[in-house]
Amino acid sequence: MALFQDLGLSPQLKNAVSKMGFEEATPIQAQTIPLALEGHDLIGQAQTGTGKTAAFGIPLIEKVNTSIDAIQGLVIAPTRELAVQVSEELYKVGSTKRVRVLPIYGGQDIGRQIRALKKHPHIIVGTPGRMLDHINRKTLRLQDVHTVVLDEADEMLNMGFIEDIEKILSNVPKQHQTLLFSATMPDPIRRIAEKFMSEPRVVKVKAKEVTVPNIQQYYLEVQEKRKFDVLTRLLDIQSPELAIIFGRTKRRVDELSEALNLRGYAAEGIHGDLSQAKRLSVLRQFKEGSIDVLVATDVAARGLDISGVTHVYNFDVPQDPESYVHRIGRTGRAGKTGVAMTFITPRETGQLHNVEKTTKRKMDRMEVPTLDEAMEGQQRLAADKLIAAVEKDNLSFYKQMAEELLEDHDSVSLVSAALRLFTKEPNMTPVQLTAEPPVVAKQQRNNNRSRSKNFSQQGRRGNAKRHGDKRRSNNNGRKESRNSHKG
Numbered sequence: 001m002a003l004f005q006d007l008g009l010s011p012q013l014k015n016a017v018s019k020m021g022f023e024e025a026t027p028i029q030a031q032t033i034p035l036a037l038e039g040h041d042l043i044g045q046a047q048t049g050t051g052k053t054a055a056f057g058i059p060l061i062e063k064v065n066t067s068i069d070a071i072q073g074l075v076i077a078p079t080r081e082l083a084v085q086v087s088e089e090l091y092k093v094g095s096t097k098r099v100r101v102l103p104i105y106g107g108q109d110i111g112r113q114i115r116a117l118k119k120h121p122h123i124i125v126g127t128p129g130r131m132l133d134h135i136n137r138k139t140l141r142l143q144d145v146h147t148v149v150l151d152e153a154d155e156m157l158n159m160g161f162i163e164d165i166e167k168i169l170s171n172v173p174k175q176h177q178t179l180l181f182s183a184t185m186p187d188p189i190r191r192i193a194e195k196f197m198s199e200p201r202v203v204k205v206k207a208k209e210v211t212v213p214n215i216q217q218y219y220l221e222v223q224e225k226r227k228f229d230v231l232t233r234l235l236d237i238q239s240p241e242l243a244i245i246f247g248r249t250k251r252r253v254d255e256l257s258e259a260l261n262l263r264g265y266a267a268e269g270i271h272g273d274l275s276q277a278k279r280l281s282v283l284r285q286f287k288e289g290s291i292d293v294l295v296a297t298d299v300a301a302r303g304l305d306i307s308g309v310t311h312v313y314n315f316d317v318p319q320d321p322e323s324y325v326h327r328i329g330r331t332g333r334a335g336k337t338g339v340a341m342t343f344i345t346p347r348e349t350g351q352l353h354n355v356e357k358t359t360k361r362k363m364d365r366m367e368v369p370t371l372d373e374a375m376e377g378q379q380r381l382a383a384d385k386l387i388a389a390v391e392k393d394n395l396s397f398y399k400q401m402a403e404e405l406l407e408d409h410d411s412v413s414l415v416s417a418a419l420r421l422f423t424k425e426p427n428m429t430p431v432q433l434t435a436e437p438p439v440v441a442k443q444q445r446n447n448n449r450s451r452s453k454n455f456s457q458q459g460r461r462g463n464a465k466r467h468g469d470k471r472r473s474n475n476n477g478r479k480e481s482r483n484s485h486k487g
C-alpha cells in the first residue's frame with residue numbers, strides 16, 4: 001500500500017490530495033504517478049472506478065508552472081459530461097497550487113468559452129470537436145503544451161475520433177509527454193496508440209480481470225418483447241438506490257424513460273440528441289437523487305463517477321465487450337459494491353460468450369423473477385418503511401387510536417392493512433417499445449492464428465468491419481457521443 005505522502009509530491013500537491021480525502025494511492029496511481037513525474041510517456045490500464053483521473057491529474061498538475069500564463073496541459077475526453085467531471089477533479093487537485101483549469105465542450109456558448117480562454121487557463125479539458133473548433137478560430141493556442149492526456153484512450157483512438165485527435169496533436173509541440181488511460185485497451189488500438197508515443201511504459205493493473213471483483217454480474221435470458229416487464233420487476237425487487245439502464249439507441253432511451261414514467265418510476269433519459277442544458281440537468285438531478293433511474297445510451301458508459309449507483313441494467317446487450325466493461329463500471333466504484341444485470345435475447349447468447357471471453361469472467365445466470373416475487377419485493381419495502389417509522393418517529397399521538405382499533409380488530413389484520421397501504425401495487429399500465437434487432441456476435445479478433453500474425457492488416461480489417469456495420473454506425477453510442485460534442 002503506497003501512501004500519497006511517499007510518492008515524491010510537492011507539499012502543495014500532498015496538501016490538495018489529503019484535502020480530497022485520499023490517503024492511500026490506488027495501485028494504478030502508485031505505479032503511474034512516479035513514472036509520469038519522471039517524464040515517461042505511458043499507457044495506464046486499470047479497472048473502472050480505480051482512480052485513473054487522479055493518476056494522470058496529479059502528475060499533470062505537478063508539472064504546471066503557474067508563473068507562466070499559457071496552456072500547458074491538454075486533457076481530451078470523449079463526452080461533454082466526462083470533460084466537465086474531469087475538469088472538476090483537476091480543479092481540486094490544483095486548488096492549493098491555484099492552477100486554472102477550463103473545460104471546453106460542444107453545446108456551450110462559444111463566446112463565453114473564448115472569454116474564458118483569454119483568462120489564460122493552464123489546463124484545458126475538452127471534447128475533440130470543440131477543441132478543433134477553437135484551434136481553427138485561433139482562440140486556442142497550444143504552443144506551450146507539454147503534456148497531453150487522452151482519457152478513455154481506446155475510445156479516443158477508435159475510428160470515430162482518431163482524425164480529430166491527429167489534427168489536435170499536430171498543433172502541439174513535438175516534444176510533449178503523452179499519457180493514455182482507460183479500463184480497456186484492445187490490442188489493435190494499443191498498437192495505434194504506440195505510434196503516438198515515444199518508448200511508452202505500459203502499466204496494467206490486474207490484467208486477469210478487467211472488471212472489478214466487487215460488481216456482481218448476472219445475465220437473464222429474456223425475449224425482446226418481455227424485457228420491459230422483467231425490468232420493472234427487477235426494479236421492484238431490488239429497489240436500487242440509483243440505477244442506470246443502458247439502451248442501444250436514442251429512440252430506445254426515449255421510449256424506455258417514457259414507459260418507466262408511465263409506470264410510476266422517477267426516470268429520465270440521456271443521449272446525444274438532447275440539448276446540452278438538458279443533458280447536464282438530467283445528470284444533476286440524478287446525482288441529487290431527485291430521479292433515481294437514469295436511462296442512457298453509451299454516451300454515459302465511460303468515465304462518469306456518480307456515487308450511489310448501486311445497479312446497472314443492460315436492457316440491450318452492448319455491441320462491444322469493451323462497452324460492457326465500461327457500462328457496468330458505473331457501479332462498484334472506489335471499493336463499493338454493485339450489481340450488474342444484462343438481458344440476453346435467445347439469439348444473443350453468442351454475444352454473451354463474446355463478452356465473457358473479454359472479461360475472463362462468467363456472469364451468473366439469474367432466473368426471470370415472477371410477479372409474486374416482485375410483489376414480495378414491494379412488500380418488503382413497505383415493511384422496511386413501517387419498521388423505520390416504529391424506530392424513529394414519535395408515535396404517541398397515534399397510540400390512543402391504535403388501542404381503540406385493537407379492541408375491534410386483530411393485530412395481524414391491522415398490520416396487514418397498513419402494509420397494503422404502503423405497498424406499491426404492481427403497475428401494469430400498457431407501454432409500447434419498438435423492438436430492437438438482436439446483436440449478432442462478431443468473430444473474436446484473435447481466434448484465427450494465421451490472421452493474427454499480421455497485426456497491421458488485422459487492425460485495418462477490424463476497422464473496415466466496423467465501418468461496414470450500418471446499425472453500429474447509425475445508432476450506437478460511439479457515434480452519438482462523437483456527434484454530441486460537435487457544433
Ligand SMILES: Nc1ncnc2c1ncn2[C@@H]1O[C@H](COP(=O)(O)OP(=O)(O)OP(=O)(O)O)[C@@H](O)[C@H]1O
Nearest residue numbers: 022024025026048049050051052053183303305334
Ligand atoms: N486514492 C484514492 N483514495 C480514495 N478515493 C479515490 C482515490 N483515487 C480516486 N478516488 C475516488 O474514486 C472514484 C473513482 O475514480 P475515477 O473516476 O478516477 O476512476 P477511473 O479509474 O477513472 O474509472 P473509469 O474507468 O470508470 O473512468 C472517484 O470518486 C475518486 O474521487
Ligand SMILES: [Mg+2]
Nearest residue numbers: 052053151303
Ligand atoms: Mg476515468
